Amino acid sequence: MQRCSLIKKNRKRGSDVWLLRWSDKSISGKRIYRKRVIGTVDEYSDAQSARQAVSSLIERINADNPRIGLRSITLSTLCNHFERCELAQSNTWRSYSTKKCYAGYLKRWVVPQWGKYELREIKTIEVESWLRRLPLAKSSCAKIRGVMSVLFNHACRYELFDHNPIHLVRQGAKRKGTPCVLAPSEIKLLADSLADRERTLVLLAASTGLRQSELFGLKWGDINFTEGTMNVTRSIVCGIVGPCKTESSQKPVPIHPLIIEALVKWKEHQHYRKPDDWIFASGRRSGRKPYWGQAILRKYILPKAQALGIEKRFGWHTFRHTYSTLLRSVGTEFKVMQELLRHSSLRSTLDVYTQAITPAKHAAQAAVMALVFSPQPESETRAF
Incomplete structure (x- = not known):
């Protein structure tokens, strides 16, 4: 794995710059030397700060190298790569709360269990059995499964691995109990x-x-x-x-x-x-x-x-x-409920947030029974 060399280069005009150098091999096997200007000494006062700024670039250089890409790595190494590339403050693909959640699940559950395993050693059935043994709610286990799937997708994206064994892991997210609702x-x-x-x-x-x-x-x-x-x-x-x-x-x-x-x-x-x-x-x-x-x-x-x-x-x-449940109890249309709760999909509104309160259940049942047992006119009876 290349660490890449970082040198300070003088310029005739302007401030000195930091230069990152590394080597590749062409298809014919010939060594090719490459370099890239990282920034000026005004931006990075010392070599340590300059190297920290290009840590994700060095990871990409190594990932693009066929000798490195084909090498087996552990899940702990993959987690470090994922955190530097995806959970860095400069990365805007995910919100702060999502980054914090991912980092927490990786540190608390994933790395202690699977950190020493090489990626090829992690099997679908073993992960599925492990999730079932965890003393957590199903929704938490589903989130851990999701984080691991994102992790392997990251490995595939950077060509560190060739498939995602988590895709076939079965893990439900159904709650053990219904959420609390205030009257x-x-x-x-x-x-x-x-x-x-x-x-x-x-x-x-x-x-x-x-x-x-x-x-x-x-x-x-x-x-x-x-x-x-x-x-x-x-x-x-x-x-x-x-x-x-x-x-x-x-x-x-x-x-x-x-x-x-x-x-x-x-x-x-x-x-x-x-x-x-x-x-x-x-x-x-x-x-x-x-x-x-x-x-x-x-x-x-x-x-x-x-x-x-x-x-x-x-x-x-x-x-x-509570707001979702009360909206439904007063007969609010589903699309209006979705708009008021600002959900991206109607399924979240109905499946996760809305509960039928007891008076509404009784009223619905009474309406059905009234249809069944209400006296019918003779003309409707003869028609049957």
Whole structure:
């Protein structure tokens, strides 16, 4: 495996530059020497910083080399290659939260089990049996399977391996239990008992179904108080601002007049009211960052819910599930539900987020039984 040589080259005009040099072999076997300018000494002050900047390039050079490409590598080596190429901060193909999730699954589960195996030694049946033995929910096992499949696709893309053994691994993602859903009375009881900040957050989450990252990524300029709409254009995860989960997530969201009223009341008590200020700006960080959602949920909202007798275990995403279920209970059309929840596909809306609440089930059953047992006119009876 080539490390490639990195030298500093003087120029008659301008700053000195860093030059990366390596060699290839032609089809005839003749050695070919290649070089590429990496940058100036103003950009990279020392050789170490310059080499770090070209680590992914060196990986590609080695991957393109037939002697290296055909060599068997371990899954741990492949993970390192994947992290440098795909999970680097400069790579914009994936969001920050996705990169963090991939890195977590690789470090916690994949590398400890399969890191020392060569790629050709990893078999479909063995991976399938391993996933079934893991003490995790099926959805988590499905995510691990997905990460491993992405990993092997990466190996095929860089010609480090010739196939993906994970494609045939069977792993369901069905939940063990149904997601928690709050009743309308519980939402009202909770909202009426909270302070302005928490009340505004709960009302906004329950009436729009925003994800936590989108909820705390809102700025005052995103709200159109006149038209009663909101533009969701960004998300924030662990303090890192990025785009929304999908293109559909960026569509305008309607806001009910009661929520507009709560937002206006919250804004009146804020020091940060400019269009570019966070709606839920943290005073501790001088408004540069919004509050951390999990801290507010854990310190203020959940203790208040327990004090009110709400025993359900819920989080920010519970409000999204609740919003979807309540939309369906009032007879909202499926396409409208998809638009309100900003899902890219209708299947996610119906299969994952929506549940039929008990009164709706009873009403549907009663309607069917009424059709069966209602007295029929004689003309309809004779027709049969």
